[in-house]
Amino acid sequence: MAGEFQFKSRRNKKTYLTEQEIWKIINQFFANGHFTTTYKYGLMKALIENLYNVDNRLVLTFDQVYFSFAKIYWNLVIHHDLNQLNTSNRQAGIQKELKEFQLMHGVPNKVVFDHLPSNLQLQLVERTKKVGARYVVGALYGDMEGSIYEFDKRTEYIKFNSSMYIFLQKYRQIVTHLTNYHLAKFLEKHNDKNKLEDVLLKVENILKRESLxxxxxxxxxxxxxxxxxxxxxxxxxxxxxxxxxxxxxxxxxxxxxxxxxxxxxxxxxxxxxxxxxxxxxxxxxxxxxxxxxxxxxxxxxxxxxxxxxxxxxxxxxxxxxxxxxx
Ligand SMILES: [Zn+2]
Structure with a gap:
């Protein structure tokens, strides 16, 4: 899927997909071992969290998606201190961005996203969007063979493919577990043993609020x-x-x-x-x-x-x- 990320907007390649076709796409997505960061898993989790926030045309705004995305990465990187290294052992862009942000605003370690003041949360969403929107939305689109959604970076929206939307509702739990499992597995590769206690549990609860x-x-x-x-x-x-x-x-x-x-x-x-x-x-x-x-x-x-x-x-x-x- 060379270069899908460069496009400013993409349409769905195919509108109607059978469940079997979607399972193939999903399996290929997870089996594809060429992940250099966790971004696509992060985006998948953000999309699942927002599945019921779509409007009646199945549209989500980037602001909705990246609010969840920022929350996931803040909690992984700052709260749990888990590295998101890419394969060349450099810091992932988002990790660098979040650490700089933490330092700039003097936020202590371990603070969860929900405890940040709302103006800082919104600034974080903007920054994350800049890191993420540059290519993650396009990259996931490419990996899912242009079948998960269509998107437009100028007007900042994604619109679910309707077959995929029904599928994600129906198999939400399995897709969530698969995403968590692969995200945890990636983190295990890039973090010291002492940070990995309950890593799957941490990933599973990453979007859970501290308090209601x-x-x-x-x-x-x-x-x-x-x-x-x-x-x-x-x-x-x-x-x-x-x-x-x-x-x-x-x-x-x-x-x-x-x-x-x-x-x-x-x-x-x-x-x-x-x-x-x-x-x-x-x-x-x-x-x-x-x-x-x-x-x-x-x-x-x-x-x-x-x-x-x-x-x-x-x-x-x-x-x-x-x-x-x-
Ligand atoms: Zn009762």
Whole structure:
């Protein structure tokens, strides 16, 4: 795929793809051993995190994608101190950029992305975009045989191929695991043993928020103070009231206002990685219609009942235990 990265914009080479064709492309992507950096895995993770932030034309802006991308690399490089060396043993561009940024703003080691002030986060996204947008979007496009999305660097968008989009929803969990596995394997090659403890776990949780407290505050302000599942009156002690991912986090791998509810400790623990009964999906539709109006949160810009319903169905297809109720 020589030189795909140089193009300013590319169209999808083929619009309709069968699942078998996509599996071939995905397998080739992961089997291709010529990775000199982790960027393509990072971008893949960023795309998966944003899968449900597309508009109705399946478009994502570079700002959305690179916010996740910046978060992934900040947490890998600064928080976990993991090298992203390329094969010639030089620092990967993004690592250099992040370390310089850290030094310039006097950010202590180990700080997670979520704890950075929002103006620094936005500056980081801009910088990352400059490093990343230069070629990563085009490189992944090339490796996926021009079938994953189309993109335009001038207007800064990517638009998923619709067959690929359906595929990624359906096989989200497998593709996520594959990406994490290969990213962890790459990191193992380029880091000292003492930094590699739980490396796969670190990669798996790289996009996970330290705390859902900001969401808790919004929910506590606008919602009735009852457990979404069992209806029990919730304690105003923060520790006893949980923020629950209606579609389990391990599947959705992102925190969205429209997927979060308040629950009692017992329901949150017992529900764990399961899908609640469909009557709770109906309840969720109503809840979101109301919360959209009262809480006015950015996450609702990309929300629709159809999306939530699709997520619910695809999580079931991915093997999540269904029909949970308290
Ligand atoms: Zn409960």
């Amino acid at each position: 407290h900001a969401f808790y505050n919004i929910l506590w302000k606008y919602e009735t103070k009852e457990c979404f599942y069992c209806g029990k009156v919730l304690s105003d002690k923060r520790i006893a009231t949980h923020v629950d991912h209606f579609i389990p986090w391990s599947y959705i791998q992102s925190d969205n206002m429209w997927n979060l509810v308040l629950s009692c400790q017992s329901c949150n623990t017992k529900k764990s990685n399961k899908l609640a009964k469909s009557l709770y999906l109906e309840k969720m539709f109503v809840r979101n219609e109301n919360l959209k109006l009262t809480a006015v949160h950015n996450d609702f810009n990309y929300y629709s009942e159809r999306k939530l319903e699709a997520l619910y169905e695809y999580a079931g297809m991915n093997g999540y235990v269904e029909n949970w109720s308290p």
